[in-house]
Amino acid sequence: MEPLTRVEGVVAPLDRSNVDTDAIIPKQFLKSIHRTGFGPNLFDEWRYRDEGQPGQDCSDRPLNHDFVLNQPRYQDARILLTRTNFGCGSSREHAPWALADFGFRVLIAPSFADIFYNNCSKNGILPLTLPEETVQSLFEATWEQPGYTLTVDLPAQTVTTPDGTRYGFEIDPHRKHMLVEGLDEIGVTLEHADEIRAYEQRQRAVTPWLFSDVEAS
Template sequence: MEALNKICGVAAPMPLINIDTDMILPKQYLKTINRSGLGKHLFEEIRFRPDGSEIADFILNKPAYRDAKILIAGDNFGCGSSREHAPWALNDFGIRCMISTSFADIFFNNCFKNGMLPITLPQAEVDVLMQDAERGANARMTVDLDAQTITASDGTEFAFDVDPTRRHNLLNGLDEIGLTLEKIEQIEAYEAAAETRFPWLHTPLPTNTR
């Protein structure tokens, strides 16, 4: 998993509340287990017309936001069904940080599992960042996970909290397997001791000769 420390870039404002996972990525794209290639379908039903042409006034189709790395979202972002493909699509598009007043629990957890940073802030602070994002390509924000700060384009700084374990995982590019492998020496030592202490647990079962 790619490590995440500091994100500097354009933030796209999406103030709509209750953006669900089906809006983020429609259900017809859930068949794949490949995490790449889903970015082109991100927000498909509100980003494109039925003929595939772009809806010009959709935020991510505007020139200033085509390379957005941060999303400033309305309340309850990622609600709906528990599809992990939704954060896959956001990540594949290039968005690695989302800021909102609240996220659906499963979506929130899935973001961390995929190297993405969802940040929860009070409404007043989200409003300031939303207004800053609306300024377009000249308003570049910085999200510093190590310092746990967000810096708006005018230098205004906001602090945020992240669970220490999740912060460690993101900073070091660790998923749950990678986190486990950090303890590989202790695991191997335990297994060696267990084999000596409980040898019957490690004896092969007899082969059925019938």
């Protein structure tokens, strides 16, 4: 995973609360057996005027010009600014894959849904929570100033605006470490393989029925 330390980028404002993962990447694209290529279908139903199909070339599809990500000023956005409970619903990791494939590295909202939040940080995306009032002021600045950028410093846990205003944010140490170092979590866990085996050995005595081999009846 690509380490994530400092991201400076254009901010795209998605002014909706409770954005669900069905909206982030609709179901028909979940048929893919790959991790990549979801970017053109990010927010597919909002972004295009027709119904998208997997494997389709999206370059000549009719765009919904009212949708924020279709506005030229947000084309190179790397930071998505949005509202409460972003990423609710399905556990599909295709949602962060699509966001990452589009180019987003940081998401800013007052709150995120749990599973989505976890999935993001395993894909080099930082979901960052700020208080509602701060998010509101960032929305206003983004709307008013074309090309509005923010600088996110993960090691320092700060978000800095162009005028130098700095906001701190909280993140749990585990997630921060994994993101900053770009670590492979499975590799890290397997360093403790002996402890997993020891746990299994102990549990075999306590709950032996959980360790009898599963046979198809």
